[in-house]
Amino acid sequence: xxxxxxxxxxxxxxxxxxxxxxxxxxxxxxxxxxxxxxxxxxxxxxxxxxxxxxxxxxxxxxxxxxxxxxxxxxxxxxxxxxxxxxxxxxxxxxxxxxxxxxxxxxxxxxxxxxxxxxxxxxxxxxxxxxxxxxxxxxxxxxxxxxx
Amino acid sequence: xxxxxxxxxxxxxxxxxxxxxxxxxxxxxxxxxxxxxxxxxxxxxxxxxxxxxxxxxxxxxxxxxxxxxxxxxxxxxxxxxxxxxxxxxxxxxxxxxxxxxxxxxxxxxxxxxxxxxxxxxxxxxxxxxxxxxxxxxxxxxxxxxxx
DNA sequence: ATAATTTATTTCGAATTCGAGATAATGAAA
DNA sequence: TTTCATTATCTCGAATTCGAAATAAATTAT
Numbered sequence: 569x570x571x572x573x574x575x576x577x578x579x580x581x582x583x584x585x586x587x588x589x590x591x592x593x594x595x596x597x598x599x600x601x602x603x604x605x606x607x608x609x610x611x612x613x614x615x616x617x618x619x620x621x622x623x624x625x626x627x628x629x630x631x632x633x634x635x636x637x638x639x640x641x642x643x644x645x646x647x648x649x650x651x652x653x654x655x656x657x658x659x660x661x662x663x664x665x666x667x668x669x670x671x672x673x674x675x676x677x678x679x680x681x682x683x684x685x686x687x688x689x690x691x692x693x694x695x696x697x698x699x700x701x702x703x704x705x706x707x708x709x710x711x712x713x714x715x
Numbered sequence: 716x717x718x719x720x721x722x723x724x725x726x727x728x729x730x731x732x733x734x735x736x737x738x739x740x741x742x743x744x745x746x747x748x749x750x751x752x753x754x755x756x757x758x759x760x761x762x763x764x765x766x767x768x769x770x771x772x773x774x775x776x777x778x779x780x781x782x783x784x785x786x787x788x789x790x791x792x793x794x795x796x797x798x799x800x801x802x803x804x805x806x807x808x809x810x811x812x813x814x815x816x817x818x819x820x821x822x823x824x825x826x827x828x829x830x831x832x833x834x835x836x837x838x839x840x841x842x843x844x845x846x847x848x849x850x851x852x853x854x855x856x857x858x859x860x861x862x
Numbered sequence: 863a864t865a866a867t868t869t870a871t872t873t874c875g876a877a878t879t880c881g882a883g884a885t886a887a888t889g890a891a892a
Numbered sequence: 893t894t895t896c897a898t899t900a901t902c903t904c905g906a907a908t909t910c911g912a913a914a915t916a917a918a919t920t921a922t
């Protein structure tokens with residue numbers, strides 16, 4: 569059962585990591601669908617909600633999405649009335665995405681629920697374990713990114 | 716910087732988990748593309764390589780994919796000649812996917828390289844840390860799935 | 863000042879995934 | 893046995909994502 573050498577251990581880590589995140593995101597998706605959004609729309613909306621207006625291009629960095637995909641998501645959120653585009657006055661290449669009143673109202677309503685849901689989903693570990701896990705994941709992730 | 720209550724800690728855990736896995740999978744994808752496969756194709760091929768022939772439906776469970784998606788991936792691998800379909804003699808609803816000689820040869824060649832790559836990518840933690848991380852992720856994931 | 867390069871966004875087509883429904887076979891119930 | 897429900901696979905259309913190329917504006921270099 570246990571990995572008998574470091575390579576197998578690394579592979580096992582990758583598999584367990586993938587499956588753990590899959591279990592979690594599958595539940596989180598259920599929560600988000602209940603708000604009439606998909607996970608990407610929610611992520612973009614949340615970014616604007618918490619960090620204020622953003623150049624469209626910067627959204628991609630934070631939400632881990634290609635710029636062409638951002639265009640698509642921003643279009644959808646705009647059609648739903650939750651955000652709007654706003655041209656940058658100093659650089660005409662740039663377009664900001666800004667959350668609307670409707671978007672604000674929605675997020676005021678659903679974000680607390682969303683946090684509760686995530687907390688419930690992550691209740692398999694206690695506070696200290698979560699802190700430890702976060703540190704280890706940061707270490708793992710930063711190293712992987714640096715290669 | 717640090718989360719000041721449990722809900723924020725859970726949210727942070729989710730974000731860090733997502734980003735860590737993203738950093739890792741992005742590197743693993745690079746590795747797999749180098750073998751002329753995409754990650755899903757590789758996962759299916761690896762399953763058949765290590766676990767032997769599988770009913771198409773069971774592949775979906777292990778690779779976390781809907782049955783209609785499995786059909787698509789199996790079609791592609793079959794066209795590439797790495798696997799073939801084999802009807803089940805006792806249950807005519809069932810079709811097995813079986814790795815071919817060509818698929819075997821490919822995996823004999825690339826799987827060791829793939830394990831090396833994963834090990835390099837995961838080298839940010841030592842063996843004990845990996846073991847600990849695995850246990851915590853299992854605990855987290857199993858709980859999330861059970862909700 | 864003009865040209866060349868870089869940057870931001872969008873368009874377009876392709877790849878991947880899903881869910882709902884179709885088809886066919888098996889198993890259970892009457 | 894005939895019917896009903898379940899199971900396995902596939903088809904189809906829609907959603908999402910990407911990468912390459914197009915467009916347009918800003919910046920840098922000559």
